[in-house]
Amino acid sequence: MLLRSARTLIGALTIVVFWALGAGWLAQPLLDLAQRGAPPGGQTVAPATYATRTAIVMLGTGTIHRDGKLVPPKDAIARIVTSAGLYARCKQVGRVCHVIVSGGNPQEHESTEADTYLPYLLREAVPRDDIVLENTSLTTYENARNVAAILPDGYYGSLILVTSAYHMPRALLDFHRFGMNPLPVVSNTRRATRGLLPRRENFFDAEIALHELIGIVQFHVYRQLGWF
Known part of the structure; x- marks a missing residue:
C-alpha cells in the first residue's frame, strides 16, 4: 500500500x-550454500577410524505417512x-x-523418528542390542545435547556423525558446542533439477536450504546472547 507506484x-x-526457486536456478545456489563445508557423500572411512x-x-x-503407515522419508533411508x-x-x-539413533517427535506423529527408524x-543387519534410541530431542541442538548426555565419559574411542550434507554444517556446530568432535560422514547430497518449469521438489529443496542457513545464523546469534 505504501509503494503503489x-x-x-x-x-x-x-x-x-x-x-527461479521452482525451476532450480535459485534453489541450487541455496543448497550449495547450505551444504558448503560438508564432506563429500560416499566418502570411505579408514579402518583405523574405528576404535575398540x-x-x-x-x-x-x-x-512421513505412506500407504497408511508411518515411514522414514528418503533422506532418512539414506542415513x-x-x-x-x-x-x-x-x-x-x-x-x-x-548405532545411536537421535530423533524425537517434532511433527507430533504417532511415533518418534528413532522408533520409526x-x-x-x-x-x-544391525542387531537390536547394538542400537541406542534417543527419542526425545526435537531440534538439532537437542540432538547434540541429548547424545552428549548418554555418552559415558571415555567409553567410546571414536565418534562418527551421520546426516545429510545440507544438515551437517549446523549439526557440527551443535555437537562442537557440547564438547564433541565427531567424524562427519555424509549420507546423501541434495541437488535441484534445473529447467524451464517449476518443480515441487525444487521448492522443497529451497525450503530445506533456507531452514539450515537460518538455523546457522540463529546458532551464532544465540551463542552471542548466551542462550546456547
Whole structure:
C-alpha cells in the first residue's frame, strides 16, 4: 500500500523469484550454500577410524505417512543405509560398535523418528542390542545435547556423525558446542533439477536450504546472547 507506484515491479520480481526457486536456478545456489563445508557423500572411512569402542550417531529427519503407515522419508533411508554400512565395517575391526539413533517427535506423529527408524536398521543387519534410541530431542541442538548426555565419559574411542550434507554444517556446530568432535560422514547430497518449469521438489529443496542457513545464523546469534 505504501509503494503503489512500485506494485508492478514488486509483482514481477516476486514471480521471477518464485519461478527461479521452482525451476532450480535459485534453489541450487541455496543448497550449495547450505551444504558448503560438508564432506563429500560416499566418502570411505579408514579402518583405523574405528576404535575398540565406536559410536555411530545417526540424526533423524522426520517421518512421513505412506500407504497408511508411518515411514522414514528418503533422506532418512539414506542415513539408515549409511549408518548400517559403517556399523558393518566397524564390526570387522572393533569389538564394540553402537548405532545411536537421535530423533524425537517434532511433527507430533504417532511415533518418534528413532522408533520409526528402528525396524529399518534391523533389516540392515544391525542387531537390536547394538542400537541406542534417543527419542526425545526435537531440534538439532537437542540432538547434540541429548547424545552428549548418554555418552559415558571415555567409553567410546571414536565418534562418527551421520546426516545429510545440507544438515551437517549446523549439526557440527551443535555437537562442537557440547564438547564433541565427531567424524562427519555424509549420507546423501541434495541437488535441484534445473529447467524451464517449476518443480515441487525444487521448492522443497529451497525450503530445506533456507531452514539450515537460518538455523546457522540463529546458532551464532544465540551463542552471542548466551542462550546456547
